[in-house]
Amino acid sequence: MLLNLTILPGDGIGPEVTGQAVLVLRAIAEEFGHQLQLQHKNIGGAALAAVSDPLPPDTLQACLSSSAVLLGAVGSPAYDHYPGHLRPEAGLLRLRRELGAYANLRPAICFPALEDCSPLRADLVRGTDIMIVRELLGGLYFGEPRSIEGIPGSRVATNTMTYGESAIERIARIAFDLAMKRRQKVLSVDKANVLECSRLWREVVTRCAKDYPGVQLSHMYVDSAAMSLVQRPKDFDVLLTENMFGDILSDQAGGVVGSLGLLASASIGGPVGVYEPVHGSAPDIAGKGIANPLGAILSTAMLLRHSFQLEREAACIENAVSAVLNRGSRPADLTRDNQKATTTSEMGRRVIEAVKELASDAKRKSA
Numbered sequence: 001m002l003l004n005l006t007i008l009p010g011d012g013i014g015p016e017v018t019g020q021a022v023l024v025l026r027a028i029a030e031e032f033g034h035q036l037q038l039q040h041k042n043i044g045g046a047a048l049a050a051v052s053d054p055l056p057p058d059t060l061q062a063c064l065s066s067s068a069v070l071l072g073a074v075g076s077p078a079y080d081h082y083p084g085h086l087r088p089e090a091g092l093l094r095l096r097r098e099l100g101a102y103a104n105l106r107p108a109i110c111f112p113a114l115e116d117c118s119p120l121r122a123d124l125v126r127g128t129d130i131m132i133v134r135e136l137l138g139g140l141y142f143g144e145p146r147s148i149e150g151i152p153g154s155r156v157a158t159n160t161m162t163y164g165e166s167a168i169e170r171i172a173r174i175a176f177d178l179a180m181k182r183r184q185k186v187l188s189v190d191k192a193n194v195l196e197c198s199r200l201w202r203e204v205v206t207r208c209a210k211d212y213p214g215v216q217l218s219h220m221y222v223d224s225a226a227m228s229l230v231q232r233p234k235d236f237d238v239l240l241t242e243n244m245f246g247d248i249l250s251d252q253a254g255g256v257v258g259s260l261g262l263l264a265s266a267s268i269g270g271p272v273g274v275y276e277p278v279h280g281s282a283p284d285i286a287g288k289g290i291a292n293p294l295g296a297i298l299s300t301a302m303l304l305r306h307s308f309q310l311e312r313e314a315a316c317i318e319n320a321v322s323a324v325l326n327r328g329s330r331p332a333d334l335t336r337d338n339q340k341a342t343t344t345s346e347m348g349r350r351v352i353e354a355v356k357e358l359a360s361d362a363k364r365k366s367a
């Protein structure tokens with residue numbers, strides 16, 4: 001199969017982690033007989049520095065003509081004082097909108113080897129396997145009007161949360177479809193006691209649930225969900241929520257399973273999917289060679305599964321990551337006490353080694 005991808009390394013640790021993810025993809029292509037065709041383009045701060053636009057036209061064009069996009073992260077303190085539309089994050093929001101990527105899937109899984117990396121007791125976190133389904137093109141991040149107006153000292157800031165029935169219904173259906181392939185439970189998270197958007201959200205999700213009689217739907221306010229996520233994470237199956245609540249709860253889920261550096265994501269629903277680790281550009285550790293590349297590497301598994309239906313290849317990457325963790329390798333964010341940290345590039349090398357072992361085992365068995 002031709003794997004025609006655009007790679008957007010972005011800022012901070014983005015290039016470090018996507019570099020390793022691309023090497024893993026190369027190993028997969030080699031082992032499973034696929035052809036990898038890559039274009040590297042700028043986004044975020046890197047694009048602002050090059051052409052003063054966080055999403056240059058040639059980057060968008062490359063993404064639109066690819067089968068999938070692999071992104072690192074955007075964001076840099078150098079642009080903190082820039083107006084909203086000229087910040088690195090604006091490039092990513094525009095990319096998601098241009099690609100129609102309304103469904104953000106963020107799995108949070110506790111790897112057995114990492115039970116001791118969670119700040120929670122091992123017996124609480126063991127078996128955690130959550131699929132967060134976050135609406136990605138609505139809510140406060142996109143709503144108009146938005147502004148900061150007035151004179152210094154008496155300025156007023158405005159953001160707008162808007163949700164239409166069709167936007168709620170299409171993301172709800174993604175969550176229910178996923179739940180059918182999992183443990184048949186959807187928890188819809190909102191703030192219906194306070195927000196009109198949430199009241200409509202709850203009504204539409206409840207209506208959609210009628211088409212999925214096998215799926216058990218429950219509702220929870222976001223504040224209560226945040227508490228339950230740390231009290232009993234393994235009770236969660238599919239967690240469906242709007243844009244900002246999903247952004248916050250998925251970082252929290254990263255903390256629960258050990259580190260944000262582990263979490264992968266898929267942004268799908270439009271013609272071209274965007275795959276990226278959940279974490280940001282981590283300027284505090286950029287350039288030190290210590291970033292955890294596993295979130296980016298696991299994002300390539302989601303890319304192969306959702307954009308190319310290559311389930312065997314996706315599982316090979318996930319099993320390789322498990323194997324490397326089982327053998328005791330730990331990037332710096334997952335080390336405890338006196339454990340030795342494995343560098344970004346060495347983690348990547350060990351995953352590739354495991355991919356090759358698993359692929360040749362599979363070939364031997366099928367021979």
Ligand code: NAD
Pocket residue numbers: 013017072073074075076077089092260261262276277278279280281282283284285290291292293295333
């Ligand atoms: P962040 O995710 O970059 O970092 C939070 C903490 O987690 C930091 O201590 C960081 O060192 C650590 N961390 C993150 N990823 C890691 C990894 N792979 N390995 C090891 N440690 C890791 O969030 P932040 O500090 O709030 O934001 C930094 C910048 O990233 C900001 O400009 C923000 O806007 C941007 N951001 C971008 C995205 C994105 O591109 N999708 C997402 C979130 C934040």
